[in-house]
Amino acid sequence: METYGLGGTEVKTDANEAIQDIPQNRTLLVEKLTHNQPIKPVVTKGLKTIDDIFEHYDPKVEVEFEDSEGVLKKEELGFKNLGDFGGKGITKQSSFLKDLSTEKEQYIKVIKQLKTNKILKTAITNPEAKAALLESIKALLTEIEEKK
Numbered sequence: 001m002e003t004y005g006l007g008g009t010e011v012k013t014d015a016n017e018a019i020q021d022i023p024q025n026r027t028l029l030v031e032k033l034t035h036n037q038p039i040k041p042v043v044t045k046g047l048k049t050i051d052d053i054f055e056h057y058d059p060k061v062e063v064e065f066e067d068s069e070g071v072l073k074k075e076e077l078g079f080k081n082l083g084d085f086g087g088k089g090i091t092k093q094s095s096f097l098k099d100l101s102t103e104k105e106q107y108i109k110v111i112k113q114l115k116t117n118k119i120l121k122t123a124i125t126n127p128e129a130k131a132a133l134l135e136s137i138k139a140l141l142t143e144i145e146e147k148k
Contacts, residue, residue, distance in 0.1 A: 054080055065096045 047053050059079045064072050083089045091097040123129040
């Protein structure tokens with residue numbers, strides 16, 4: 001049984017069912033995603049789905065990336081659906097982020113080899129074998145550069 005006090009207002013709890021709170025381990029980023037800001041608010045009717053909203057507003061944002069050498073690179077990211085806001089969606093449309101992702105995958109493969117390849121582990125711990133391995137890698141890199 002519910003009790004009410006004087007001046008109280010009843011708030012139905014079922015109004016919040018469709019909206020979930022953001023979990024504590026997440027971050028909400030708010031960004032202006034269109035360059036054309038209207039002078040006054042405009043009521044837009046007939047947008048029934050999220051796809052209709054994305055198609056109508058066509059959100060885009062210019063982003064500057066900085067590489068390891070400090071060089072800035074500008075790219076424009078567009079958003080056609082909610083999936084474009086995730087890491088994979090943003091990486092898919094950015095050549096800079098694709099390159100970083102490929103580099104990350106290569107580093108992961110190298111780390112995996114260092115952890116599992118016993119011969120490589122032994123070669124790295126022995127100073128003479130390590131020097132020979134480095135010389136071999138440098139020779140391979142020189143050969144690759146010459147063939148370009």
